[in-house]
Amino acid sequence: MEIDLLPWASLAVRWLHLIAGIAWIGSSFYFVWLDNSLRPEPGEPDEGVAGGLWAVHGGGFYHKKKYLIAPKNLPSELHWFKWEAYVTWLSGIGLLILIYYWQADLYLIDPSRMKMSQLAATGLGLGFLSIGWLFYDGICRLSAKSGNMVSGLLWFGFLVGSTYALTRVFSDRGAFLHVGAMIGTAMVANVFVVIIPNQKKVVASMLAGETPAAYLGQMAKQRSVHNNYMTLPVLLIMISTHYPNLTGHPLNWLLLSLLCLSAVIIRHFFNLRHKDKVVYPMLIGGMAIFVATMVLAAATDGRSSRAAGSPEIAFSEVRQLIDTHCIACHSATPTHEAFFEPPMGVMLDERSEIERFALGIYDQVVVGKMMPLGNETEMTEAERQILANWIDQLSGAADD
Ligand code: HEC
Numbered sequence: 001m002e003i004d005l006l007p008w009a010s011l012a013v014r015w016l017h018l019i020a021g022i023a024w025i026g027s028s029f030y031f032v033w034l035d036n037s038l039r040p041e042p043g044e045p046d047e048g049v050a051g052g053l054w055a056v057h058g059g060g061f062y063h064k065k066k067y068l069i070a071p072k073n074l075p076s077e078l079h080w081f082k083w084e085a086y087v088t089w090l091s092g093i094g095l096l097i098l099i100y101y102w103q104a105d106l107y108l109i110d111p112s113r114m115k116m117s118q119l120a121a122t123g124l125g126l127g128f129l130s131i132g133w134l135f136y137d138g139i140c141r142l143s144a145k146s147g148n149m150v151s152g153l154l155w156f157g158f159l160v161g162s163t164y165a166l167t168r169v170f171s172d173r174g175a176f177l178h179v180g181a182m183i184g185t186a187m188v189a190n191v192f193v194v195i196i197p198n199q200k201k202v203v204a205s206m207l208a209g210e211t212p213a214a215y216l217g218q219m220a221k222q223r224s225v226h227n228n229y230m231t232l233p234v235l236l237i238m239i240s241t242h243y244p245n246l247t248g249h250p251l252n253w254l255l256l257s258l259l260c261l262s263a264v265i266i267r268h269f270f271n272l273r274h275k276d277k278v279v280y281p282m283l284i285g286g287m288a289i290f291v292a293t294m295v296l297a298a299a300t301d302g303r304s305s306r307a308a309g310s311p312e313i314a315f316s317e318v319r320q321l322i323d324t325h326c327i328a329c330h331s332a333t334p335t336h337e338a339f340f341e342p343p344m345g346v347m348l349d350e351r352s353e354i355e356r357f358a359l360g361i362y363d364q365v366v367v368g369k370m371m372p373l374g375n376e377t378e379m380t381e382a383e384r385q386i387l388a389n390w391i392d393q394l395s396g397a398a399d400d
Contacts, residue, residue: 017091024084036274089188106374108174132182148225163253172247180237190223232263244368262289313390325372325379358391
């Protein structure tokens, strides 16, 4: 018996990442909604109560109150909400190492873009994460007085630039994942470096009967507001590897930036709505950017369909391409050192199998350029076009 540990480790860590991420983002969404939904309490509220809210959930009634200054008797047990964030980041870094750094040749490095060693790729990836945080933290500190908007816009601009740079040096999905990891790292570092320590200082000074310095709360609030807008882009990036039409597009950096912009605007609509300000043009604007991105993608994908009357592609040509670029992995008995079994059950030994997977092949090889994985065999554009033409021909034959 032989246990192939890597896929099991990847499954366990990915599962944990998802669970922790749901717990974190769920509680973060909940608190943003709660904060925006608090209303003045009727009657004589306790001293320092800024607002309250009644809710019903799971068969019980909940009464929340928000104190802006510490209540007279601060209970000894306070829930802090921090482990969700830390576990999300730790498991995320675990996945990054397991997949993109450990197997850099397959998932991170694209030799047709930039040849580099595993060590160089890992260093470059971690470099982006660190520099991203240093930049973001720096602008937040420098622009603390000018509010959230200036720092938010500068950070967005920095991320667009980084996305462009990353898509020049790494594989598409490696680049996308690093943008997500840059944002996620900033979000968790916000919790670890600013929000929690500042809250601790505030609680300590409240317990000492002093008025906490206002900047502590302001800084934490700025980071927390930013985090709220960063969640939707991060989630989009985490699922983006399933969408070769996005990751494999020649303008993928621009499409991703536009989609993230639309997410931020839609998020803003909901934040305002919680405060009873319903601004539909904002929602429509956000959705319009999504649609415009879709149209832009279609208009600029640069793929040409087979010109009418171009010569028929013989299957033998396809067979040869598959044998050169795919069969090491996608066979009943893979010869590639990294695979014991055909990945995702995709076997391309028989002609009937190649025909059955034709649309998947089109998606992976022509649209997304995710296959051959890591492009280790350096498949060229012209070769991809031959597969595209053959699949075109195949579906034409099916239509006739
Ligand atoms: C180095 C190994 C390797 C090579 C070479 C390779 N693949 Fe893959 N392929 C994979 C892995 C691993 C997956 C699983 C998904 C993933 O990790 O992206 C996959 C998934 C697929 C899928 C299914 C994708 C889905 O999401 O349903 C198709 C179709 C595919 N490959 C086609 C090809 C074709 C066509 C070639 C050759 C041009 C090729 N692959 C070359 C490793 C490889």
